[in-house]
Every structure is written in structure tokens, then in C-alpha cells.
Amino acid sequence: MNRSEEILKNGSFGKLLLNLSLPAIIVIIIMIIYNVADTFFIGQTGDPNKIAAISLSMPIFTILSGIGTLFGNGGTTSVSIALGEGNKEKIKKITSFCFTGCIAVGIVFFLAIFLFTKPLASILGADQTTLDLTVVYLRTFSIACPFILLSTSYGSLMRADGDGALATIPNILGTLLNIVLDALFILVLKWDVFGAALATVLGNISSCILLSVLIARKKKNLIPDLKKFTFEAEISIPVLTLGLPMTISTVMGSIASTFQNRMMISYGANALAAQSVSGKVGMMITMLILGFCMGMQPAISYNFGAKNYKRMYQVIRQTGIFTILLGLGLTILCYLYKDSLVAAFIDNEEIISMGQVFVFAAVLVGPVYGIYQLSQTFMQATGKVSYAIFSSMLDKFIVYLPVLYIMDHFYGVYGIAFAHAVTMIFTIIITLVLALKWSKKIKGQ
DSSP: OOHHHHHHHHOOHHHHIIIIIHHHHHHHHHHHHHHHHHHHHHHTTTOHHHHHHHHHHHHHHHHHHHHHHHHHHHHHHHHHHHHHHTOHHHHHHHHHHHHHHHHHHHHHHHHHHHHTHHHHHHHTTOOTTTHHHHHHHHHHHGGGHHHHHHHHHHHHHTTTTSOOHHHHHHHHHHHHHHHHHHIIIIIISOOHHHHHHHHHHHHHHHHHHHHHHHHHHHOGGGSOOGGGOOOOHHHHHHHHHHHHHHHHHHHHHHHHHHHHHHHHHTTOHHHHHHHHHHHHHHHHHHHHHHHHHHHHHHHHHHHHHTTOHHHHHHHHHHHHHHHHHHHHHHHHHHHHTHHHHHHHHOOOHHHHHHHHHHHHHHHTTHHHHHHHHHHHHHHHHTTOHHHHHHHHHIIIIITHHHHHHHHHHHHHHHHHHHHHHHHHHHHHHHHHHHHHHHHHHHHHO
16 A cells, blocks of 8 residues: 555645645636736726626636536546556546547537537627627637646546545646746737637646656656546546536536626616626635535545445544534635735726625625535545435535526525525525435445
């Protein structure tokens, strides 16, 4: 048993935090910066239409990240369980399946976006003032599709054996490059929306290059071998089903975001820009909590596979306490500095005024969001896919869309802003009940 597996099996919570969650949280922070960078630098132009165009395009990026998570998170869980079982040969087959899937799906997305850019922009909600800008961003961004899938998937797979530190290096490089290129392309060369998209493309390509180098040198068991690629049920079904809950959540979130954007832009580009900025602030809380729970997933899966349930529940309890405290602290900080956070993106009095209320709505669920995310992670990490899928659909689709339309009807633009907070009240309760029900069955075994 190597050092990483020893930490999964016997390491203290502090060691799990440092070796699993801290690297995952760093990756999440990097993803947040990646996501925020384009909006921030475009905001310096002072044009809300350009911010709106990027916001309208974001659901595509989110969908791609979700599909990358399908292979990455599903593959990570499968590899961690295989490690707990001591099945090394199976790991090779899993990684080869994930690699091939990312390449194939990435090429399909590239072709679809590049060839049908204008109709897609209209579907996403672009109007006469934002259509051309959205088309420019999407067409340029489409080149990055395979690279986004690979960097998301393999960045996750590198954490499967408990050593998550290496996965942060390619993400850090890609993010730093993206920020530098954003500043160069947008502020110096004045390429605006095209520059923002090109910076994203080059950042993801650089991440993939470094990932390849690190895997070849440090994680040879993750090197894809086309001879071992297989669609056999033992490999493909666990990867796709175990990764499906988070993927459905992400894809459904993108669809819901498209509905939300279309509704918000009917109140004007300033309203959508304010929603976009406040959404980035709320995302800082939810994504950090997500990163912490994702980081602990290999420990939960490993001990579940090894049938060490006492250890598994110890990790879950400690993670639950930490995520609640983390969410509470981040919520207080974001609320206290909401004015400065909104103003940092764009200096527009109307957007800042609306954004202050929107930020409050976005961070409202922060203290209890960890309960939802940990319940999701527990069900997914232990293979209870049906429960995890259902709970992920509640937050992004089944409950959210009706609430969104009802809140818009009665409360207008501010109703749209608070729709997610209202949705989470119902979602957290239902998800927690499902997790406790599954936990009772495990304890019975």
C-alpha cells in the first residue's frame, strides 16, 4: 500500500484536508478565477452588452465542464473503489475509457458550436444588441471544447489515489495564462469579446499539455492505452452512472441558467450584467464547498470499497461540520463586502445598485449549502446513483424552473434573483432525507 492509499485508509482529518480537499479547493478557486476573469476584464470596458454576451455564452462552458465531470468524477470514484478492491488492471481500462470519451464528445461539440453558432446564440437568449458579440465569443471558444473536457476529466482522475496536489499545477498554469492573456487581448490589444474567448482557448490548451507531462512522469497508471479501451458494462456503466449525478446537476444548471438569462435580459442588459456579477460572488461560496466535498470523495469511496464503514462515516461527519462553518464564514464575508465586490467588476451605478440585492440573494444559502453537497457526494461516492441523480435534478430543474417562473410573475426582476434561494430550501430537505435513508441501508448491511 503506497502513502496515498495509507492516508485514505488511516490518515487524520487534517491529512485528508491537506492531501485531498486542499488541492481540490485550489482547483475550484482556479476554476472560479477562470470563470470570473473574462467577466472582470470585459467589465473594465464599461459596456454591459459585452458582459451580457459572455454571460449568455457561459451555459455552454458549464455543459462542457459537466460532461468532463461525467468522465472525471465517475472515473475518479471508479478508480478509488478499484484501488480499495486492489484491482489495478481495471484502473487502466477506466482511464482509457475516460480519455476516448472526452476526445469524441469534445470534437462533436466543437463541430456543433462552430457550424451552428448563430442559431445557438439565439437559443441562449441573445437579442439584437448582443447577438453579434455572442456569436464571436462562441465561435472562437468552440476550439477549446476537447481541451476543456480533457483538463476537467484528468484533473479529477489525478486525485483518485489520494494525491491531489499534482492536479493543481496544470490548472494554476492555465488560469495564470488566461488572466495574463485576458489583460493583453482585452485591455492592450482591444480585442474585447474575441480576446476573452481566445484567452480561454489558449489557457485550456496549456493545461492539457502540462497534464500530459505530469501523468507521463508521475501517474503512469492514468496513461490511456487504446488496446485496453472497452465499452464492456463493468467499465462503462460505473463510470457513466457514478459521474452522472454531478453531470446532470451541471447540465440542468446550464439549461436553467439559459431560461434565467432569457428572462433577465427582458429587463435589459444592465439587469443581466448585474445578475452575472452577483452570480460570480455566489459561485465563490458554492464552488468552494463543492471542491471540499469533491476532495473528500476518494476517501469515502475507498473506505466504502474496503467495507470500512466506521472510517467512512467518520470522514463524513467531520466534513459536514467543516462545510457548515466554511459556508457561514464565506457568506458573512461576501455580504459585508457586497458593494465592493460588485463595483470591482463594472463602474455603473444602476448595475451596482441592483447587484447589491442580487448578491444578498446569491449568498443566502451559503451556511446550509454544505448539507446538500455532502449528501450528494455521499450518495454518489457510495454508488447510490438513483438518489443522487434525483436530488441533483431538484435543485436545477424539477423545483427550480417552476419557482423561477412563479417568482418572476409575482416579484419581477428581484424574484428571479431570489428564486434559487427559495429552491434550495426544498432541495436540501429532500436530499438530506434521501441520504439518511441510504445510510440506514448501509448500516443495516
